[in-house]
Amino acid sequence: MSKQDKSNVLSICKKMLICCLFLYMCTIIFLNNSNLLSTSQTRTSSKIVAQTNISHLVFGLLGNERAWHHRKHYVEAWWRPNVTRGHIFLDVPPRGDLLPWSLNSPPYRISDDIRKLVKETNHVDPRVLRMVHGIMEVVRQAHEGVRWVILGDDDTIFFVDNMVDILAQYDHTKYYYFGGHSEFILSNYWYSFNQGFGGAGIMLSYPLAREFAHNVMSCLKRYAHLKSSDRTTMVCVADLGVNLTPLQGIHQIDLRGDISGFLSYHPKSLLTSLHHYDTVDPIFPSMTRAQAGFHLQKAARYDQSRMLQQTICHHRSKSWTFSVSWGYSAHIYEKIMPRSWIQRPIVTFRTWQTSPRLPQYMFDVRGPSWNPCEAPRVFFFKSVEKTQRGEIVTTYTRGWPRGIGACLSSGNFSAEYVSDIYIDKCECCDVIHEEGSIRADIKYRECKINELIA
Ligand SMILES: *[C@@H]1O[C@H](CO)[C@@H](O)[C@H](O)[C@H]1NC(C)=O
Numbered sequence: 001m002s003k004q005d006k007s008n009v010l011s012i013c014k015k016m017l018i019c020c021l022f023l024y025m026c027t028i029i030f031l032n033n034s035n036l037l038s039t040s041q042t043r044t045s046s047k048i049v050a051q052t053n054i055s056h057l058v059f060g061l062l063g064n065e066r067a068w069h070h071r072k073h074y075v076e077a078w079w080r081p082n083v084t085r086g087h088i089f090l091d092v093p094p095r096g097d098l099l100p101w102s103l104n105s106p107p108y109r110i111s112d113d114i115r116k117l118v119k120e121t122n123h124v125d126p127r128v129l130r131m132v133h134g135i136m137e138v139v140r141q142a143h144e145g146v147r148w149v150i151l152g153d154d155d156t157i158f159f160v161d162n163m164v165d166i167l168a169q170y171d172h173t174k175y176y177y178f179g180g181h182s183e184f185i186l187s188n189y190w191y192s193f194n195q196g197f198g199g200a201g202i203m204l205s206y207p208l209a210r211e212f213a214h215n216v217m218s219c220l221k222r223y224a225h226l227k228s229s230d231r232t233t234m235v236c237v238a239d240l241g242v243n244l245t246p247l248q249g250i251h252q253i254d255l256r257g258d259i260s261g262f263l264s265y266h267p268k269s270l271l272t273s274l275h276h277y278d279t280v281d282p283i284f285p286s287m288t289r290a291q292a293g294f295h296l297q298k299a300a301r302y303d304q305s306r307m308l309q310q311t312i313c314h315h316r317s318k319s320w321t322f323s324v325s326w327g328y329s330a331h332i333y334e335k336i337m338p339r340s341w342i343q344r345p346i347v348t349f350r351t352w353q354t355s356p357r358l359p360q361y362m363f364d365v366r367g368p369s370w371n372p373c374e375a376p377r378v379f380f381f382k383s384v385e386k387t388q389r390g391e392i393v394t395t396y397t398r399g400w401p402r403g404i405g406a407c408l409s410s411g412n413f414s415a416e417y418v419s420d421i422y423i424d425k426c427e428c429c430d431v432i433h434e435e436g437s438i439r440a441d442i443k444y445r446e447c448k449i450n451e452l453i454a
């Protein structure tokens with residue numbers, strides 16, 4: 001290498017070094033800046049927003065004076081005076097035994113003059129008009145700090161703690177429209193698979209509800225021919241650019257008769273509501289609907305998140321299968337049954353409308369059976385208590401004698417003499433039953449690996 005070459009190489013090296021240094025500095029500054037950027041971003045997004053609680057919900061229950069005389073008991077079963085916020089909207093002022101107004105009921109309001117609104121909108125159905133316009137009336141009454149607006153009927157049992165738990169997971173400053181489908185396939189087909197069935201409760205984030213209220217008159221004029229309030233609500237919300245987010249725990253109960261077969265096999269989703277409470281049979285045997293409503297809330301007060309959630313366990317030495325619907329019922333089968341089968345509701349109920357065609361339900365079902373190996377022995381929720389060790393124990397007592405013999409093919413171990421089942425809470429479970437004892441205990445515990453493959 002010549003002298004000239006050497007100095008050239010040196011100068012190139014120098015230049016490269018300077019370049020590298022420059023790049024290095026740039027990177028450092030850039031990284032610093034991006035650090036600054038990201039910290040300032042997290043700061044704005046974690047701007048302290050208090051957790052959603054019951055005071056952020058406002059209820060608007062749409063009822064009528066005539067039915068409220070007996071339906072008020074259904075609402076008083078779940079309404080917490082001075083804690084739950086909102087109103088019952090009546091068509092005419094309360095009369096007779098409704099006065100003085102019960103302090104355990106939601107305060108009431110009278111719906112706006114429907115005749116006047118019919119004139120303004122040319123709506124074909126005053127009943128539909130009243131319901132849809134009612135959403136605006138609820139928003140108009142909403143207190144400061146409201147995050148969610150909930151509409152429902154007065155023959156619906158709501159589970160408010162679970163609603164709060166669900167809504168707290170969503171950003172109330174965005175647009176949300178929550179609701180539930182019908183259990184009866186044809187109802188969804190006749191109305192819409194995209195609508196929330198309103199009696200069971202629809203939940204709108206406040207900004208969406210406010211926007212809805214703002215546009216309600218023009219929407220009622222636009223859809224003056226529609227004869228369904230739920231469908232009208234859905235199309236008005238869709239015109240605002242929002243679609244339904246369906247929730248599994250909202251139950252329209254488009255079913256009739258004895259719904260115990262449906263309530264005893266509820267999936268593991270938070271129970272939110274039970275509608276058509278006035279149409280189905282009382283949900284506990286030998287109780288009125290009103291009594292049954294209060295009875296169900298006893299368990300709900302201890303642990304609402306577990307309500308109706310199904311747990312299945314096996315008692316291998318006797319070949320028994322237990323299926324528990326927490327806070328509602330317990331069933332014993334005298335045979336080891338696969339979980340997938342036991343998860344299907346038993347059709348103890350009837351369809352909402354007569355429908356000769358199958359399929360009828362939006363979920364898997366199995367028919368009732370009089371085969372002693374397939375028919376459960378049925379127990380209903382009796383009481384709940386907290387033990388000194390802090391465990392919540394629910395007790396279930398026999399509904400009625402099954403009246404068919406034991407299941408012989410699995411060893412002739414009759415459960416006929418078991419009259420009470422005691423259950424404490426957790427995820428998987430063991431059955432503790434002493435030979436001949438009328439009492440069976442179910443101990444819930446953490447699940448083990450391989451356990452779920454029964
Ligand atoms: C609910 O949250 C608000 C804050 O937005 C708070 O002031 C209030 O005390 C809370 N209420 C309950 C019942 O926790």
Ligand SMILES: *[C@@H]1O[C@H](CO)[C@@H](O)[C@H](O)[C@H]1NC(C)=O
Pocket residue numbers: 081082103104
């Ligand atoms: C609710 O609050 C009002 C006014 O503060 C009070 O008069 C009433 O007794 C309260 N109701 C209940 C059931 O606690």
Ligand SMILES: *[C@@H]1O[C@H](CO)[C@@H](O)[C@H](O)[C@H]1NC(C)=O
Pocket residue numbers: 406408412
């Ligand atoms: C089943 O058990 C009952 C009661 O223990 C007994 O009376 C009956 O004979 C048994 N049936 C058969 C077929 O073993």
